[in-house]
Amino acid sequence: MIKPILIICGEPNSIFSEIIVKAFNKYNNKNPIVLIGSYDLIMEQFKILKSSTKLNLVFFKKNFFMNIKKNKINILNINYKFIKPFENISSKSNYYITNCFEKVFEIIKKYKIKGLINGPISKKFFLGNKYYGVTEYLSKKFKVSNKYSMLIYNKSLSVSPITTHLPIDKVSNQLKKDMIISKVLIINDFYKKKLFKKPKIAVTGLNPHCENFFKLSEEKRLIEPAIRNLKKKKVNIKGPFPADTIFLKQNMKNFDVIIGMYHDQVLAPIKTIYGFNAINITLGLPFIRVSPDHGPNFKMIGKNKSDPQSLIESLRFLDKIK
Template sequence: MKPLIMTCGDPCGIGPEIAVKAHEALGARAGFVWLGDPQHLPTGARWELVSAPDDAVAVEVGVLPVLRHAFPAPALPGAPDAANAAAVIEVIARAVGLVQDGAACGIVTCPINKGALKTGAGFAFPGHTEFLAELAGVRRVVMMLACDALRVVPVTIHIPLKDVPGTLTEAVLEETLRITHASLIRDFGVAAPRLAVAGLNPHAGEGGHMGQEDGTVIAPVLERLRAEGMVLNGPLPADTMFHAAARATYDAAVCMYHDQALIPIKTLDFAHGVNVTLGLPFVRTSPDHGTAYDIAGKGVADPSSLIAAVQMAQDMAGRRQ
């Protein structure tokens, strides 16, 4: 199998540090090439330049293979530099090009700061997920957060809470459910996926007494897809979906908005959560945390989520191949 490409993310965050730590922890099982400027790697890190991803096989175990992408400025931990914003975006685009050309089996992205990219380079996307969809030429993708205990999918993602009811349409929900169902089969090896679907309102609307969307938007979609053979339970009150007994009844939970999905998974396993983009023509995972400017450069960042992202990407790529 071809190696993964790991993008550097914001070099002023913890990305370079956890990339080195993850590579050291995984050893011979690392299977990735780091794409970025080696001047941003921590002092003392062992790395070696490669000219192509395939050259990584000749690099000594424990030495990080690096595909160099020049940045215009050094990186001061904790202090994002607008001068480097365009290069951060270029690295993501270059990684997509490599995987589309067959030089890599997937992408693992280190954290970016969307605000810093918007300020420094006019980044026009809410986040990684939407930018990757644009690069791949895909109209609709789905964000999944996954760990051993739980998989969650938010139907609406990076929008204000007040905009969720208007954004939540039958078409958007149906597309999300179809992409999630297909990805569980293709990427996670779940032969007959069971999906639990949260309601939008408290108590899933309580028969219309606490909101209409659960009955007028969510329920009709579930009814149509059940008729096609999908196993769907809902709309369910979100406050009863995430205890251990409930989690045992489904393979993924589909939630209506960002925090409804992310609070339970980050509570259950903050250190090992993985962000997965479903619906892309290539594998993409990411650690489930941000740039952590407050601890960048201090040597204390935990690489557990990035390690889990590498392992999940390898498993997904293996199933696809």
């Protein structure tokens, strides 16, 4: 049976329809693709973008996969009422986006998929104060709590923050030795099982230069014991390294993955180095979730200037893995 890639269209007022068209024009996917979103809205947006791309409408029923065509953009319609194709981003999109996610959850419970890509959403309006990000939203929905990892993947170098979308003043209290061990093991297992590679992993400290500013710093109390434990489990891991030098070319070339303690500690460098050639992967779910590394970007809507590379990299990655 075929295993399609599902793509949630995400925020209806975003650059994603433009990126979908550009990605399909540039990349010949190996696996069939199904968009989850509003057929009418996407078609109207295609008209504005002067795209002649056709959509193959599919329905979620007994023979769902039989209607999917490999060389077309398939779409499972989710109703969405709109006045004009592109409006201001607001909370009125929430019901539609929730329905898109719920339909995907329904499909995943019934069928095996190659992976899930979610288009950009507004964290402010869709997630509000309930979740810090889509990573946390999905982990809660699938009840994996802290047994997940956020990996920003590039074939040359990937990074992962132990704490994800967390305010900086909460990081120290949230860090736990077991959390570090669990998340590193998930990443190590993913590399071995899906990429057939035993990764070389570096771990940063939390404090500047890994210095001890008090008797038992996070490095001494949490990070170093976690690394010792992981070495006993035969993980190829080293650290802690100062975060301000680990991304120097002569240092990062020695590793496949750099683990940081908080979001911007590792995401700022990786995005500076690789730009849109990196993708966001959530590991530890019952499926692989990938997200292009950009937001809705309302200011760029309809200008035909948006870069599809991150979506292309997402598709290429899912096509590659077993």
